Amino acid sequence: MHLDRAGADGRGTMSARRRRHGHGLGWPVAAAGMALTVVAAGCGSTAGNRTAPANGPSDGPPRSPHPTASALPLVDAQAADPIRIRVPxxxxxxxIGPLRxxxxxxxxxxxAFDRAGWWQAGPEPGERGPAVIVGHVxxxxxxxxxxxxxxxxxxARIFVDRADGSTAVFAEQRIERRAKTAFPTKAVYGxxxxxxxxVITCGGxxxxxxxxxxxxxxxxxxxVR
Structure with a gap:
């Protein structure tokens, strides 16, 4: 399901004693030479007080990819590890830290809830293929x-700073919200x-x-360049 926006729209509170790290089906992993594996991971709330993003979105009609971004392919044969993600x-x-x-x-x-993680077995951002960065909401x-x-x-531009001082720049193509029980493995890791x-987090x-x-x-x- 392609959405114009996908907000974290859960509301309510829990007592302090019930505030624990959230669990749920997360990100199925596909890699060269590996079978698909359903990955159970938490990417969201530790469950206490939650609020929707300020001026947050509501679900809307499908969004199509942006041809201007796709017209400028750029690939590094070998890229340094990512160390920071910026979306101004x-x-x-x-x-960003590595995840295994x-x-x-x-x-x-x-x-840490203030850090992102990078699927280390995948391509470094800037190399051919889909680099995957995840974090809590x-x-x-x-x-x-x-x-x-x-x-x-x-x-929108997404900047990934790398260990050698370079920066790979990406342009948002589309945003989707999918049930954790129906994660689009091929679309994400193919x-x-x-x-x-x-870039993945929790929602709904x-x-x-x-x-x-x-x-x-x-x-x-x-x-993009």
Missing amino acids: GVGIDAP VGADGVLPPPR DSYRGPAVFFRLSTIADG STSDSELR RFDRRKRSYRDNVIVFARR
Whole structure:
């Protein structure tokens, strides 16, 4: 389901003793030579007080990709590791750390709510293929690193700073909200002819029983000059 916007629209409160890290189906992983693995991970609230982003979005009609961004493919043969993600239009400016799939097939979210995580087994941002960056949407203390990701504008620039001092620039192509039980593995992890980026967090309604959001918000972006 393609959406114009996808906000975290769960509301309500929980007592302090119930504020624990949210769990839920997260990001199925596909890599060269690997079978698809359903990954259980939390990407959202630790469940306390939650509020929608200021001037937050509502679900809307489908959004089509932006041809201006797709007209400028740019690929690095080898890129340095990402160290920071910046999306000025929505106030995102955060460090990035590597994430590894564990022996149990789980890609965990970043431990810190103010940091993003990069799927290290995938391409570095700027290389051919889809680089994947994930982060929490909120915590019981308030907004987390990707709290306003769902409000990103059409064609907005996403900057990924790398360890060698270079920056890879991507342009938003579309944003989707998908149920965690129907994660679009092929669309997120499938091979591409150019350099692309997926930025993922939680969204949709908050499931009080599971203490996690029901959906994933996925921003698809393509590298531009």
